[in-house]
Amino acid sequence: MNAEPAEPFREEVRAFIAARAPRLRHQEGVRVPQSPDEQREIRRWLRELYEAGYLGAGWPAEWGGTPDHHPLHDLVLMEELFRARAYRPLDQVMLASHAILAFGTDRQKADLLHHIRRGEHIWCQLFSEPDAGSDLASLRTRAEPKGTDFVVTGQKAWSTDAQWADMGMLLARTDPSVDRHAGLTAFAVPMHLPGIEIRPIREMTGSSEFCEVFLDEVRLGPEHVLGDLGGGWAVVTSGLASERAFVGANAVQLEMMFGDLVSLCRAARIPDGTIAIAHEDIQAQLAAALSKVEGVKLIVRDTVERILQNEEHPSDGPLAKLAYTELNVELCELALEIIASSISVDAAEAEVVTRWYENFLWSRALTISGGASEILRGLVGRQLLGLPRDS
Amino acid sequence: MGVDWRAGWPLLAGLGVAGFCVPKARGGYGFEVAAAVVASQELGGALHGSPYAGLIASVHVLAGSDVDAPAELVDGILAGERVCALGILNSAADKSGGDGITGVASLVDGAATADALLLMAPSSLDALLVAEPKAWTVDPILPTFDVSRSCGEVRLDHVPALRCSGGTSALPLYRLLLAADTLGGVERMLHRTVSYVRDRHAFGRPIGAFQAVQHRLVDHAVRTRAMSLGVAEAARMLGDGSPRAAREVALAELAVSSEATHVLHDLVQLTGAIGFTWEHGLHHYERRAHHNARLGRNPRSAARSLAGFEGWLGRRSHER
Structure with a gap:
C-alpha cells in the first residue's frame, strides 16, 4: 500500500500515543470507563487528539479541520491506536460529528462541535x-x-x-x-x-x-x-459511511491476533510436556489460519485503496467487515481449542490466554453489531453478485 | 480442451503468452510474472490442454541460464512451435553423473508430447535439460482424473542432459502458475453459477433469492477474492524479486489448494442436478484443481513450507 508517504506521520503518531494515551487496563471489547478517573482521562485524551489535529482534521477548516488533510492519516492513526491497544474514539463520536457537519444548522454546528473537540461531549x-x-x-x-x-x-x-x-x-x-x-x-x-x-x-x-x-x-x-x-434515515446512514478507511485498521488487529496465536502455541504445554507449536498438526492449523489472515488483510487493504481513490464499490465495506469479523471468530475458536488441549500455559504468556478468552466472547459482538453477518451476506449478494432480494 | 491444443498454440504464442518470463534480449518481455499469472488464469478458465505452468518456468530457466541453451529451442518455444515440459526428479533418483541422468519424475504435465524436458533436482537449484525428444519414456498416471491435460511419469535411463543454472525462481513460478490456473477455473465457475441461480426458478422465484443459496455464494465470493488477491500479491513480489516472494507464493498456494476444490464442489451442489452432468462441466474444474494441487502445492506441503518460513520448525532446517 502507499505506506511510505505516511511513514513520518506514523512515527509521530506512535510517539504521541506512547506519551499521551491514558494507561487504562485494556480488556478486549470493553470501552466504557470503569471509574470517574478513567472517564476524566478518556476525555482528556480525546481533547488532545483533536488539539493535535489527529482527530477532526477532515472537518471543514471553519470548524477546526486542516485544509491539507489526507484521509490516509485517519487510517494510520487508527492502526497505531490498535497496535498500542490504546483507547480509541468510538464510531458514535465520529458519527455524531459527521451528522452535525453534514445535516446540522449553523447554530447546531456552533453549539455542538466545539464540545466534541474538547472531549466535553461523549x-x-x-x-x-x-x-x-x-x-x-x-x-x-x-x-x-x-x-x-x-x-x-x-x-x-x-x-x-x-x-x-x-x-x-x-x-x-x-x-x-x-x-x-x-x-x-x-x-x-x-x-x-x-x-x-x-x-x-x-x-x-x-x-x-x-x-x-x-x-x-x-x-x-x-x-x-x-x-x-x-x-432521519439519510442522517444515520450517511454518518455510518464516514471514516470508511478505518476498516483498514482491522488488518493491524488481525496481525496482532495472529501474533497472539503464535505466542500461545509457543507457551501452551500439552499433556506430554511439549509445547504446542512443536507439533505438526498445530503447525498445520497455524499455517491455515495464517493463510486466511493474510487473505483478509489483502481484502481489507484492497478496500482501503479503493476508498482512498474514491473507486469503492458499495459492497466493498460490507464484504471486508464480513470477512474480518468471521475470521476473527474462527481465530478465537482455534485459540480456545489450543488452550483446551493444553494442561498449562507458561506464566509469561498468561496475559495472552486472558486476551483470548476476552476476544472469544467479544468476537460475537462484532458479527452481530454494525450489520450482522447474515444482513451483510444479503447485501453483498445483491450488490456484488446481483442476486435478487429474498422477499 | 484436451489433445488438440497444439494446433492453436502458435497463434496464442504469437500473442506473446510464452514469453512473459523470458529476458528481452532473448525475445521475451522480461520477468512479467503478473502477466503470466493472468494468462494462466485464462487458460485454466478455458480448460486449455497446454502444460503452461511448466512451459513458462522451463523457458524462463533456459533463456536465463548462463549455459547456452539451444537457441532454436528457446525461439521455438516463444513461437509456439516447440514445447518444453517441467518435471521434478524424485529425490531417490537424483543421479546425474558423467554418463547422463537416470531417474524418475513422477508427475510431469505434458511429458508425452513435449519436445524437451527440464528436470529440476529437488536438492539443488540446478536444472537438467533433456533436449532430445523420445529420450525418455512416459507412463500415464492411472487412474486418470483430470481429463483436460495429460500427465505422466517420466523415466530416464542414462540420458544425456545439459546442466542449467539460475533456476531460483523456477519452482515458485511453476507453482504459482498452477495456483493461478486453478483460480481461473474457480472464478469462471463462480461467475457461471451466479448467473445460473439468477435464471433458474423454483417455487416461483429465482433460486438465487433463497438465502440458503445466496449466503453460500457470498462466502465463496469472499474466499475467491482472498485467493485472487493472494495470487496477485505473490506474483507482484516474485516479479519484483522480493525476498518475501517465496513466503507469499506459499501463502497463495495454501489458500488456493485448500479452498478451490471445496468451493467448486459446493458450486455443483448449488447448481443442482444439472451441475452433476458431464456436459455442464463443473467437474472438469474440480478434476483440474485437484491435479494442480498434486503437481504443485497441496495444503499439506504448502503448510510445511510456511511453517519453515515462519520459524515454527525449531532448529530443523527449512525447506525452500
Missing part, C-alpha cells in the same frame, strides 16, 4: 430497540409533534456508552402514517433531560458495554432536530 446512539435491530427501520419509539416541540416515548437498546454520554443521537418516528423510512427523524438529545432513564445491560463478557435507554415523554424542541423532519 455521544451515544439511540437507534436500536428491543424489537428493531437489524431491521432498524421498523423502530417504534415515537416523537409526537406538539406545536413546534416533540414528545418522545419509547425504549432504546444496545446503546454503547449511554451511561456516561452527554449527548445521544436519536432516531424516532415522527410520522407513523407514511412509508416506514420517511416517517423517521433524527434528533440531538441532551442525555440529562427529564424522562430519560438509563440502565446498563450486563453482557456475556461480564462487563456492561451496552445500555437500555427508556424515554418517557421526553420533551424536545425544534433546535434538537438534526436534518429534515422525516429525513
